[in-house]
Amino acid sequence: MASHAAATPAASRPAPVSLRLAARRSCSRGTATGAAGSSASGPAFSFPEQRARRSGTACSAATASSSKAGSNGTQTDKSDRLSLDNIRASLIRQEDSIIFGLIERAQYSINAAVYQPGGVDVPCFHPDGTRASMLEFMLRENEQTGGKIRRYTSPDEHAFYPDSLPLLVIPAMSYPNPLAPAAEGININARIMDMYVNDLLPALCQEGDDFNYGSTGLADVSNLQCLSKRIHYGKFVAESKFQAKPEEFTELIKAQDAAGLMDLLTYKEVEDRVVRRVTNKAATYGQDISEELPSDLGLRNQKDIEYKVAPERVGELYREWIMPMTKDVQVEYLLRRLDHL
Numbered sequence: 001m002a003s004h005a006a007a008t009p010a011a012s013r014p015a016p017v018s019l020r021l022a023a024r025r026s027c028s029r030g031t032a033t034g035a036a037g038s039s040a041s042g043p044a045f046s047f048p049e050q051r052a053r054r055s056g057t058a059c060s061a062a063t064a065s066s067s068k069a070g071s072n073g074t075q076t077d078k079s080d081r082l083s084l085d086n087i088r089a090s091l092i093r094q095e096d097s098i099i100f101g102l103i104e105r106a107q108y109s110i111n112a113a114v115y116q117p118g119g120v121d122v123p124c125f126h127p128d129g130t131r132a133s134m135l136e137f138m139l140r141e142n143e144q145t146g147g148k149i150r151r152y153t154s155p156d157e158h159a160f161y162p163d164s165l166p167l168l169v170i171p172a173m174s175y176p177n178p179l180a181p182a183a184e185g186i187n188i189n190a191r192i193m194d195m196y197v198n199d200l201l202p203a204l205c206q207e208g209d210d211f212n213y214g215s216t217g218l219a220d221v222s223n224l225q226c227l228s229k230r231i232h233y234g235k236f237v238a239e240s241k242f243q244a245k246p247e248e249f250t251e252l253i254k255a256q257d258a259a260g261l262m263d264l265l266t267y268k269e270v271e272d273r274v275v276r277r278v279t280n281k282a283a284t285y286g287q288d289i290s291e292e293l294p295s296d297l298g299l300r301n302q303k304d305i306e307y308k309v310a311p312e313r314v315g316e317l318y319r320e321w322i323m324p325m326t327k328d329v330q331v332e333y334l335l336r337r338l339d340h341l
């Protein structure tokens with residue numbers, strides 16, 4: 001089991017990362033070798049049916065009734081997008097963005113200079129005088145823009161540099177938030193950054209340098225933000241699971257039994273379906289689709305197709321990295337689920 005203890009507090013800053021090129025796995029280009037049949041089924045855990053928010057578990061439920069700013073200038077999220085009923089649809093949409101993004105990034109070489117502090121001369125220095133990496137510079141700039149328009153006040157968004165966020169330029173938003181208070185202190189972006197740079201990129205991209213640093217950094221910023229959102233969605237998944245089996249989870253939480261929690265929240269067959277679906281999507285998205293729809297849209301008999309990224313590779317990355325980190329967030333959240341209540 002990956003260590004849940006590696007979760008970092010919200011105040012931490014991802015350390016500069018270095019590419020472990022030596023650990024590079026096999027090349028990303030390949031041909032389909034029989035992607036598994038697609039499955040439309042969703043996660044095995046049951047999502048609550050329009051459940052009434054339980055007193056004591058709803059933490060910052062919005063009460064204002066107008067979408068305009070309230071008397072203290074606060075606005076209310078009326079979208080329902082954070083309700084536990086919408087988790088499944090959101091995870092599947094996020095999957096699409098992640099797969100597209102990884103395929104996009106794979107068009108470029110590793111471009112290691114983007115990740116090395118000082119590898120590219122960007123106007124971004126740490127207090128000790130060392131220059132930041134180009135990726136850090138781009139992420140920080142992006143978070144300044146998103147932060148001003150409330151991105152990081154939403155319970156499903158987590159900044160990579162939470163200590164440097166700007167003030168808002170539009171009124172604050174109040175979100176209906178089904179999560180327990182402890183959720184706010186969980187941010188594993190430092191681990192996500194390390195995994196992305198040192199494990200995902202070497203598995204996806206050709207070695208070497210093609211000097212497309214801007215495109216590389218833009219793809220990375222987008223991918224890191226999508227991955228962070230998906231992985232931290234573990235908080236919502238965990239809350240849904242807790243509400244479905246409160247007694248069983250409460251017993252394990254009281255015993256602070258991380259391994260027991262991991263067992264109870266893991267659905268192996270769901271994970272297998274996710275991997276098959278992701279593989280199939282990567283096979284579909286990775287093709288050069290022409291203006292003529294093929295008569296057979298399925299993935300059978302397509303062993304001759306040259307994919308930009310081997311579809312199985314994307315599925316493997318989900319199994320090896322993305323799902324385990326989502327589960328680590330779930331364990332971390334559940335261990336603290338009853339704090340402050």
Ligand SMILES: C=C(O[C@@H]1C=C(C(=O)O)C=C[C@H]1O)C(=O)O
Binds near residue numbers: 237270
């Ligand atoms: C997200 C869930 O929890 C776990 C993690 C999964 C994932 O990251 O996709 C899938 C199955 C579960 O083992 C879930 O149950 O859907």
